[in-house]
Amino acid sequence: MPNLLIADVRPWGGEARDLLIADGRIREVRPTGTDPDGVEARIDGRGLLAVPGFVNAHAHVDKSWWGMPWVPFGGDRGSTQGRIAHERAVRDGLGIPSLSSTVAVLREFLRHGTTAVRSHVDVDLGVGLRGIETVREAVAELGGAIDVEIVAFPQDGVVRRPGVLELLDRAAAAGAEHIGGLDPASIDRDPVAQLDGLFEIAVRRDVGIDIHLHDGAELGAFQLELIAERTVAAGRQGRVNIAHGFALGDLGPGRRAELVARAAEAGLTWTTVAPVRTSPLPWREMRESDVAVGLGTDGIRDLWSPYGDGDLLAIAQTFARLHGLVDEAELTYAMELATRRAGRFVGRREHDLVPGARADLVLLDAENVPDAVVRRPVRELVVAGGRVVAERGEVLV
Template structure:
């Protein structure tokens, strides 16, 4: 078995039994307020750029049938039954939606006490470029949000230092973690990542900053890639990857060789951006393996570790541990012989247990 901090990621329930015990799944990056889960089918509009996708998102706001709370609750409940025990939810905050999405997702999460949900106050529609959003983000931290978010300081906001000043300033004032979407690629994207790393160290926030997507880290041809990976590792920044469709995926072995911490998430699940997504992190571990060319058992086991125990460390959830036994109060059970086969076959768990309670 692949080991994570000297603990196995899967064990047999009892000697001779085919039942496999594993750590709980963690969705380190999901957008439940955007999901159309429980709504009628949504026909998506074409989009070629990030701006197109954000525009489609705004148009969809008036087209949902159910409330944010009901759609989020339906998705969170489905994910929970399929083994997700904790998640980081990126929830839109801005003049277009106010604090309604944060309040709706928090209300949904409170209906599922055995699911840990961290909410990121996410300026999807711009922060500095969308006047009033900074004040709303600050207010969201007392309305249900836990973490200060950000998005493409250069690509969307066109002001690297102004955007990061606002994000880190807000986080330090409220003693909150930071989680910055970064789609920007190329050397410019790597420069943004190094600046985030430098600010993380200067603020003493090592281990408390996450960069989802980080597409620039996926391009092995960039001259400053390895320098940037070392900066990310030194700042103990987490990278959250989602293995989405045509999006770049990182070289997992390369990142880990530099000491970079990696977690996995679903990103959007059947929202205005894409019709795809199942809400199952079993499926996401499979996609991560598929997209990164996993072949050996060790490759597949790494994908499972990233989707379970690594995500739990990122979110700071100690009971979601890879050190599980048949009596562990938090565990998943699968009717499959090995982790490698689990990742390939994608079975649903036969049993989900959290804090000693069976999840149905």
């Protein structure tokens, strides 16, 4: 890749700066006006707002029927178990997981400015590790334009299906960065056995754990306590994530504060898709306690829901509306959750418009960051690893 100068942009809405990019990383953030020596390509940023590339911290890129004829929604929408059963019954007939649909979803992410993803990928007795292979093939087809970390995800349960733990172990041995879990109490109905199995693999293979926890109220709180306890005992602080964690929004202030403190002690992180009709998370207490929060799109046009378009900025806006964020600092925080605060969810120590960081950035025609969150303007330019990958909604890879 040539040494690239992106001139006259406003990082985070501040003063105009030039970004010098070399070897896929930001080499220098410099005053505008004079091009340095060695620049081989130049882009006029036209004074646009610049933010880091969006990080989708909770996706399911293997499940989509994007690009296929419309699939009517079916199954029992009232329960996690009902949706699992419906998905297992019809996915093979639709060719899911599909390379073309996975590529299509990743292209939609790029179109909207997402340059890094943590994706749960189904691992079960029916599909084996084929979903993980499909996702890796899709990433390769896009030439490294988007980074994807994989969570080997046991959507159909862990210990209730003999052989799933062995599949998770094989996935971890083959390079999956994380292994997943799912509602240890209500799906497996044996939280101790599920967590025993997951933590044993995580310690032995040195991978992260990312557990879907839909159970609400005290049932969810009980499992959160078990997970926090196991995390500390296994020395896995900073390596365990709770996805959804609806219980935290269901409880009264005292109980909620107790659980946030336990999560902070265990170094748990949290990902949310900010779904409508759910209780807000105690985001202020989580921020003050250093419980990191990431945003994700969840599934997109899959057998769980026909909704989703891959726009993480839309999720940031939904998070802001669900949690009542209105002033400039709060709206900027919503953008930070989707960008620089989310680097840890994809293994990055630094994910920002600073020297040394990977050159992932998005240019938007917006007055400032709050304006971008509430108006969601078109992504004028998307750069990933120092390469222009999308321009005004057209994906170039």
